[in-house]
Amino acid sequence: TPIFQFKEEHLPGSGIYFDVIDILFSAHSKYQRIEVFQTASYGRVLLVDGKVMLTERDEFIYHEMLTHVPLSLSDKIKNVLIIGGGDGGSARECLKYKNIKRIKQVEIDEMVVEVSKKFFPTLSSAFSDPRFELCICDGINFVRQTSEKFDFVIVDSTDPIGPAIGLFEGEFFENIKKILTPEGILVFQLESPWCHLEFISEVSKKVKNIFPIFKNYIAFIPTYPSGLWSFGFASFKIDPIKELQSDISISGLKYYTSEIHKASFALPKFFKNSV
Ligand code: AG3
Structure with missing residues (x-):
């Protein structure tokens, strides 16, 4: 069961969402916020400043x-x-x-x-x-x-x-x-x-x-x-x-x-x- 939905806005009022199963990592580096979530359909997702950098699946x-x-x-x-x-x-x-x-x-x-x-x-x-x-x-x-x-x-x-x-x-x-x-x-x-x-x-x-x-x-x-x-x-x-x-x-x-x-x-x- 998902713990929350992560959303990234792509155009004003429109975007993509992922059901997050687990938060694996979340911290601020010297430059940016880095997060790793386990998602329902895309495997692990790497986020930088709340934007999808990559998913294991694609x-x-x-x-x-x-x-x-x-x-x-x-x-x-x-x-x-x-x-x-x-x-x-x-x-x-x-x-x-x-x-x-x-x-x-x-x-x-x-x-x-x-x-x-x-x-x-x-x-x-x-x-x-x-x-x-x-x-x-x-x-x-x-x-x-x-x-x-x-x-x-x-x-x-x-x-x-x-x-x-x-x-x-x-x-x-x-x-x-x-x-x-x-x-x-x-x-x-x-x-x-x-x-x-x-x-x-x-x-x-x-x-x-x-x-x-x-x-x-x-x-x-x-x-x-x-x-x-x-x-x-x-x-x-x-x-x-x-x-x-x-x-x-x-x-x-x-x-x-x-x-x-x-x-x-x-x-x-x-x-x-x-x-
Ligand atoms: N570099 C391009 C990511 C850009 C995605 N932008 C966004 N989600 N708003 C990905 C780095 C992978 N090596």
Whole structure:
């Protein structure tokens, strides 16, 4: 029997709810409120400031689409930088590729990592891999200062509020451009075209002015606002549709296929018209 209903508002007066069976964790970190609930239908849910970051049941969709769309385009990707993504889901997917030699993760909030290790073992398995390296620091400063180069940068952020605002700004994307190799790719989570269209269109315009190639793509993620979610893809020369060659060699995926890859760049008209 549920102890209460947790609700997240997606649009004024409308949203999603979960029957909560158990409160597994609830605390304030230096940056944000972190909660883990056991729910009736979605398994464990990770909340940051009252917003759903992931659920055990549908996290695979988000993490597969953030990583396999770019990684299926080139087997030359060796060094990966993940900004945010403290739960480990994106790193877990990257580690499925033999060509990836090193993953550097830059997460601002250590509590997210600790909570994932404790409550989300299927996500945090990556943290013990020898190719994985964690830096608890601010991603915005990291890309400003580092002299390292990366073949692939993933921005796996929260919504653009609090410490994450800077992860959607021009200066941040300019700095990522400087640390990418010539064959490099940037992907980032870009909110819901249904709920945050204006924001998406502003960010997309900024990134289009910085990178020669920029494309928006979408996926169906049931527990995020409206269920229609988007991502940004940027690169210097790798085109995300033309460069897709053969079928993906990674087995055990549950959402990503090459058909889905191609289809994810087909945008609903209201979205296409505004980006
Ligand atoms: N990052 C994107 C979560 C955004 C969801 N927004 C919301 N529920 N209002 C998820 C991090 C998973 N690695």
